[in-house]
Amino acid sequence: MEHHMARMYTIGEASELLGMPASTIRFYEKNGLIPNMQRTGSGIRLFDDEDLEWMRFVEHFKASGMPIKEIRTFIELYQQGDSTIEERRRIINNRRDAVERQIAELELARDFIKYKCWFYDVAAEAGTCDVPREMPPEKMPEEMRRIKERCGISSF
Amino acid sequence: MEHHMARMYTIGEASELLGMPASTIRFYEKNGLIPNMQRTGSGIRLFDDEDLEWMRFVEHFKASGMPIKEIRTFIELYQQGDSTIEERRRIINNRRDAVERQIAELELARDFIKYKCWFYDVAAEAGTCDVPREMPPEKMPEEMRRIKERCGISSF
DNA sequence: ATACGACTTAAACCATGGTTTAAGTCAAGA
DNA sequence: TCTTGACTTAAACCATGGTTTAAGTCGTAT
Numbered sequence: 001m002e003h004h005m006a007r008m009y010t011i012g013e014a015s016e017l018l019g020m021p022a023s024t025i026r027f028y029e030k031n032g033l034i035p036n037m038q039r040t041g042s043g044i045r046l047f048d049d050e051d052l053e054w055m056r057f058v059e060h061f062k063a064s065g066m067p068i069k070e071i072r073t074f075i076e077l078y079q080q081g082d083s084t085i086e087e088r089r090r091i092i093n094n095r096r097d098a099v100e101r102q103i104a105e106l107e108l109a110r111d112f113i114k115y116k117c118w119f120y121d122v123a124a125e126a127g128t129c130d131v132p133r134e135m136p137p138e139k140m141p142e143e144m145r146r147i148k149e150r151c152g153i154s155s156f
Numbered sequence: 157m158e159h160h161m162a163r164m165y166t167i168g169e170a171s172e173l174l175g176m177p178a179s180t181i182r183f184y185e186k187n188g189l190i191p192n193m194q195r196t197g198s199g200i201r202l203f204d205d206e207d208l209e210w211m212r213f214v215e216h217f218k219a220s221g222m223p224i225k226e227i228r229t230f231i232e233l234y235q236q237g238d239s240t241i242e243e244r245r246r247i248i249n250n251r252r253d254a255v256e257r258q259i260a261e262l263e264l265a266r267d268f269i270k271y272k273c274w275f276y277d278v279a280a281e282a283g284t285c286d287v288p289r290e291m292p293p294e295k296m297p298e299e300m301r302r303i304k305e306r307c308g309i310s311s312f
Numbered sequence: 313a314t315a316c317g318a319c320t321t322a323a324a325c326c327a328t329g330g331t332t333t334a335a336g337t338c339a340a341g342a
Numbered sequence: 343t344c345t346t347g348a349c350t351t352a353a354a355c356c357a358t359g360g361t362t363t364a365a366g367t368c369g370t371a372t
Contacts, residue, residue: 012348022349023331031329042338044349053310060307064265068329078312082284089276096273099266103259109220110255117252120245128238151216154209156234168318178319179361187359198368200319224359 006048008038014047018055025055032072033058035079064099108151115147162204164194170203174211181211188228189214191235220255264307271303 015022028034029045034055038046061071074091077084118141122132133155137145147153171178184190185201190211194202217227230247233240274297278288289311293301303309 010349021331024329026350027330040338042350044338054312056308057310057312060265060268063261064269065262082279085276085279085283085285089273089280092269092272092276096266096269099262099269103262103266105219106221106255106259106262109216110252110259112216113220113248113252113255116248117245120241120248123238123241124245127241129241152212154213156210156213166319177361180359182320183360196368198320200368 009047009052011045011047014045014052014055017052018059020055028055028058028068031068032075033068035075061095064095065102066095070095111147112151112153115144115151115153118144164202164204165208167201167203170201170208170211173208174215176211184211184214184224187224188231189224191231217251220251221258222251226251267303268307268309271300271307271309274300 009017011022011025015025018025025034029037034051037051038048040046058071061074062068066074070091074088077088077091119129119132122135123129126132137148140148165173167178167181171181174181181190185193190207193207194204196202214227217230218224222230226247230244233244233247275285275288278291279285282288293304296304
C-alpha cells in the first residue's frame with residue numbers, strides 16, 4: 001500500500017492548485033480565512049492538503065455570497081468547538097435564506113432579460129423595434145406575454 | 157373620461173415613488189442612466205411618468221447584475237435608433253448567458269449551504285459536530301449524500 | 313422680510329474585495 | 343561568490359456602487 005508523504009506546498013503551488021492568485025491567498029490569510037498557517041523558519045507559508053481542502057471549503061461560502069467578515073466569524077466560532085454550534089447554525093440558516101432570495105431575484109431578472117432577447121430577435125428580423133414594440137399580446141409567444149405582464153414592461 | 161394631467165415630480169417625490177434615495181437618483185443621472193432629464197429654469201430636476209418607467213426598467217437591468225457602464229452603453233445605443241439593434245441584441249444575449257451562469261453557480265452554492273444546514277441541525281440535536289461529521293453516507297438523507305458527493309465536502 | 317425645507321453642485325468619503333508596488337530576504341544553481 | 347527566481351511585508355492603489363458633506367440657491371408660508 002502506497003504511503004502518500006504529507007507534501008507541503010508553497011504559496012505559488014497552492015495558487016496553481018487552487019486556480020487563484022497568490023496575492024488573493026495572502027489577502028485571505030491576513031483576513032483570518034486560513035487559520036493555523038504553518039511557516040518555514042524564514043517565514044515562508046507552507047500549505048498542506050488540509051489547508052487546500054479548507055480553502056476550497058471557504059470558496060463554497062464565497063460562492064454563496066457570504067461576506068469575508070462573516071466567513072471569518074464563522075471560522076472563529078468553528079475553532080471554539082461545539083459550544084458554538086447554535087451560533088453557527090444561525091449563521092448558516094441566514095445564509096440559506098439569503099441565497100434563496102438572491103436566486104429568486106435573479107430568476108426574475110432572467111425572465112426580464114429573456115423577454116428582451118425575444119424583443120431583439122423580432123426587432124432584428126424586422127429591422128425595427130417598432131414591430132416587437134407594437135405587437136399585440138395575442139401575437140406574442142405565451143411565455144413573453146406572461147413575462148411582460150409580470151414584470152410590467154413598458155414600451156422601451 | 158378623466159384626463160390625467162401629466163404630473164411632474166421633484167427628486168424627493170421620485171425617490172419616494174421608486175423607493176430609492178435621492179442621492180442614488182442623482183448618481184444614476186450623472187452616470188448617464190437617465191437621459192433627457194428635464195429641469196426647471198432654476199435647475200431643479202423634473203421627473204415625468206415616463207422617466208419613472210425608465211428608471212424601473214433600469215432597475216431590471218441592475219437586478220440582472222449588469223454593470224452601470226454597460227447599462228449606459230445600452231442606453232446610448234437605444235438613443236441612436238434602429239441602426240444599433242444588432243449591437244443591443246448582442247449585449248442582451250450576453251447578459252442572458254451571464255445571468256444563467258450566475259444562477260447555476262448560486263444553485264450549487266445553495267446546495268452546499270443546505271448540506272451545512274442539515275449538518276448543523278444534526279450537530280445541534282446531538283450536541284456535537286462529531287455526529288454529523290462521522291455519519292456514514294448510508295445513514296444520511298439521500299439529498300445530503302448527493303450534495304456531499306457533488307461538492308466534495310470534506311470533514312470540516 | 314425672513315426663515316424654512318427642498319433643492320443644487322462638486323468633491324470627499326465609504327465599504328468591499330481584491331491587486332500592485334517597493335523594498336527586502338532567502339535558497340539553489342552556475 | 344553571484345545571480346536568479348520565488349518568497350516576504352506594509353502600504354498604496356484600483357474598481358464598483360453608491361453616500362455624505364459643505365456651501366449655496368430657490369420658492370413659499372408666516
